[in-house]
Amino acid sequence: MTQNLIEKPEILAPAGGRAAFLAAIAAGADAVYCGLKHFSARMAAENFTVDELSALARLAREKRTKVYVALNTLVKPYEMDAAGEMAVQLTRHVKPDGLIVSDTAMVSLAAQAGFRGEIHLSTLANAGFPSAMKALSLFPSINRVVVPRELSVDEIRKMADACPPGLSLEVFVHGALCYAVSGRCYWSSYLGGKSGLRGNCVQPCRRMYAQGDTRARLFSCQDLWIDVLTKVLMTVPNIAAVKIEGRKKGPHYVFYTVKAYRLLRDHPGDNEAKKTALACLAYAMGRGGTHYNFLSQRQWNPIDLKSQTASGQLVGKIQGSMLKPYVEPHRQLFPKDILRIGYEDEPGHKTVRVSKSIPKRGRLFLNIPPKERPVNKTPVFLIDRREPDLLAEIDTLESQVPRVANESAPSSGFRVRMPAAGFSEKLHPFEMHVVRGAAKANASTGIAAACWVDAELPKISASRAKQLWWWLPPVVWPDSEPAIKEAIGRLLKGGGYRFVINAPWQTAFFPKDKKIILWAGPFCNTANPLAVASLAAMGCRGVIVSPELGQKDFLRLAETSPIPLGIVVYGNWPLCISRTKSDSLAVDVPFASPKKERAWVHRHGDDYWVYPEWPVDLRDCVDVLKKAGYRMFVHLNEPLPKDLQMKTRPGRWNWDVGLK
Numbered sequence: 001m002t003q004n005l006i007e008k009p010e011i012l013a014p015a016g017g018r019a020a021f022l023a024a025i026a027a028g029a030d031a032v033y034c035g036l037k038h039f040s041a042r043m044a045a046e047n048f049t050v051d052e053l054s055a056l057a058r059l060a061r062e063k064r065t066k067v068y069v070a071l072n073t074l075v076k077p078y079e080m081d082a083a084g085e086m087a088v089q090l091t092r093h094v095k096p097d098g099l100i101v102s103d104t105a106m107v108s109l110a111a112q113a114g115f116r117g118e119i120h121l122s123t124l125a126n127a128g129f130p131s132a133m134k135a136l137s138l139f140p141s142i143n144r145v146v147v148p149r150e151l152s153v154d155e156i157r158k159m160a161d162a163c164p165p166g167l168s169l170e171v172f173v174h175g176a177l178c179y180a181v182s183g184r185c186y187w188s189s190y191l192g193g194k195s196g197l198r199g200n201c202v203q204p205c206r207r208m209y210a211q212g213d214t215r216a217r218l219f220s221c222q223d224l225w226i227d228v229l230t231k232v233l234m235t236v237p238n239i240a241a242v243k244i245e246g247r248k249k250g251p252h253y254v255f256y257t258v259k260a261y262r263l264l265r266d267h268p269g270d271n272e273a274k275k276t277a278l279a280c281l282a283y284a285m286g287r288g289g290t291h292y293n294f295l296s297q298r299q300w301n302p303i304d305l306k307s308q309t310a311s312g313q314l315v316g317k318i319q320g321s322m323l324k325p326y327v328e329p330h331r332q333l334f335p336k337d338i339l340r341i342g343y344e345d346e347p348g349h350k351t352v353r354v355s356k357s358i359p360k361r362g363r364l365f366l367n368i369p370p371k372e373r374p375v376n377k378t379p380v381f382l383i384d385r386r387e388p389d390l391l392a393e394i395d396t397l398e399s400q401v402p403r404v405a406n407e408s409a410p411s412s413g414f415r416v417r418m419p420a421a422g423f424s425e426k427l428h429p430f431e432m433h434v435v436r437g438a439a440k441a442n443a444s445t446g447i448a449a450a451c452w453v454d455a456e457l458p459k460i461s462a463s464r465a466k467q468l469w470w471w472l473p474p475v476v477w478p479d480s481e482p483a484i485k486e487a488i489g490r491l492l493k494g495g496g497y498r499f500v501i502n503a504p505w506q507t508a509f510f511p512k513d514k515k516i517i518l519w520a521g522p523f524c525n526t527a528n529p530l531a532v533a534s535l536a537a538m539g540c541r542g543v544i545v546s547p548e549l550g551q552k553d554f555l556r557l558a559e560t561s562p563i564p565l566g567i568v569v570y571g572n573w574p575l576c577i578s579r580t581k582s583d584s585l586a587v588d589v590p591f592a593s594p595k596k597e598r599a600w601v602h603r604h605g606d607d608y609w610v611y612p613e614w615p616v617d618l619r620d621c622v623d624v625l626k627k628a629g630y631r632m633f634v635h636l637n638e639p640l641p642k643d644l645q646m647k648t649r650p651g652r653w654n655w656d657v658g659l660k
Contacts (some may be wrong), residue, residue, distance in 0.1 A: 016247035023251030027258035031066035072122040087113035105530035130162035132505035155478035168240035175245025177221035179205040180576035211591035220309040221302040225289025231268035250384030256284040312381030336386035419533035455483035465494035474523035550658030558628040566632025617651030
């Protein structure tokens with residue numbers, strides 16, 4: 001442990017494009033993480049081709065900068081060969097130091113592709129509690145776990161203390177905060193078929209919402225800024241890297257955040273270094289900062305309705321006449337600076353590039369057609385800049401990038417080795433109704449009764465423990481883990497034996513006992529046969545698949561699954577689950593989106609669940625699913641706010657459109 005305390009964690013920088021990659025090297029990043037054009041959880045970033053990344057990775061090796069490549073999306077059944085082929089191309093031509101994955105299928109695919117570097121488990125995989133480190137022993141190729149942004153330093157320490165030899169942690173220190181817990185957000189997919197688990201999130205949490213007389217960005221968070229508290233992380237063992245979020249950011253942001261965190265890591269007691277670092281962060285053009293939950297005794301709510309939470313830095317507002325709109329910037333603008341007029345979520349927002357230097361309080365006239373002209377007082381944000389000194393450093397590195405031939409063609413012809421399809425267990429199709437509170441769980445002929453397990457589970461009689469199925473929560477925090485484990489222990493002692501886990505790592509809560517029946521729940525986000533096989537190897541007897549898939553994917557998965565499958569066919573599926581809530585947002589009171597879609601927030605245990613006012617409804621698809629081989633058909637029944645009537649509208653989610 002002493003050695004771990006002495007070792008400094010890597011400064012890990014984001015690179016969504018070529019210039020940002022070079023800026024990270026110029027700033028002295030120890031490692032860079034980036035994505036490809038496919039299978040990346042930030043598909044809105046510029047991203048790279050294999051050939052582009054091959055050349056940049058060679059330069060990085062020369063500069064002793066590690067390169068980690070994100071393949072951290074949910075993989076559909078039809079994409080197994082393509083994902084494996086991508087891993088082959090990376091292994092052959094890029095030779096990254098590590099792959100970042102969220103789907104356990106990618107662990108198997110990487111091995112089949114011959115990859116021998118490190119495997120890092122993305123925060124999307126939700127391994128955010130100490131016992132998860134034990135479960136990960138079944139995946140010896142996983143070397144690092146990226147912990148949730150919501151954790152306090154005390155919770156991070158609990159995670160670090162639980163790490164077995166060969167496993168370390170990666171901790172976010174700066175960048176955007178999602179409202180939802182990573183891997184527990186379905187908002188974008190539910191509303192439009194563009195999944196955050198697939199890197200296509202349209203950021204509905206950044207939009208305006210209305211509840212009563214309040215109209216505001218009720219779910220839009222400030223950025224995470226650990227800044228000077230980075231020195232506290234230096235006392236925690238087993239932290240391999242401190243991570244800066246921002247693969248959609250430009251080189252200016254990357255350069256100055258890396259500079260700042262190098263100073264904060266290397267000179268924790270130096271006041272001048274601290275002042276310079278904070279100045280760099282203020283200059284990096286992120287959102288306003290919050291420590292969030294980092295200090296347990298001094299938590300910050302990251303939702304501040306008085307602050308602007310658009311990306312970039314507010315530099316002024318539109319002024320002038322209809323024909324000659326202009327902005328008087330609060331700071332100097334350089335040629336090639338990029339401005340965004342308006343908020344990202346509002347119609348008509350646009351980006352413009354500055355063509356010449358504009359002094360502070362000077363006038364930048366905007367060449368905008370009258371029909372597209374924004375109204376006066378529309379905010380203008382500086383979202384990226386190209387100051388001459390940074391451009392010169394990037395150009396110098398650009399001249400050193402090796403020339404690489406088109407190495408990535410032809411295809412290797414990779415074909416995935418699939419688990420044996422079909423299962424011998426004879427299981428007749430059945431319905432399961434899941435409720436809150438054991439007293440409300442009533443079984444009837446052909447229907448299984450299930451109840452959620454929480455930290456405040458009351459005393460349950462032995463007959464009820466044996467009769468019901470028990471669903472574990474989709475999120476377990478380090479501080480709540482002891483109570484969850486205690487509740488499971490009581491249920492097992494009372495004769496309970498049927499459980500649904502909602503993260504693969506929750507298998508660590510159970511002894512190896514053939515009498516215990518474990519199913520993987522829908523929040524495990526299982527979407528392909530290799531992921532099903534990994535859950536079977538962890539002791540699961542069946543899998544309730546991710547509800548985000550489309551019809552073709554559901555049916556294909558049933559053809560190739562090695563164990564029985566289930567599916568959510570009706571009920572209150574959440575838009576997301578969060579550890580926080582705006583002080584201005586009331587629970588159990590509907591709020592409305594700009595398109596008049598209504599939802600509400602309800603607190604369960606430590607977390608806030610956001611529900612839409614219309615259910616998932618695949619009941620008319622059950623016959624098709626039964627014929628395909630599905631065995632468990634789940635209904636999720638949540639308490640509704642007083643006087644709320646659920647809307648009657650199609651609830652087929654992605655069944656018809658498929659998952660993007």
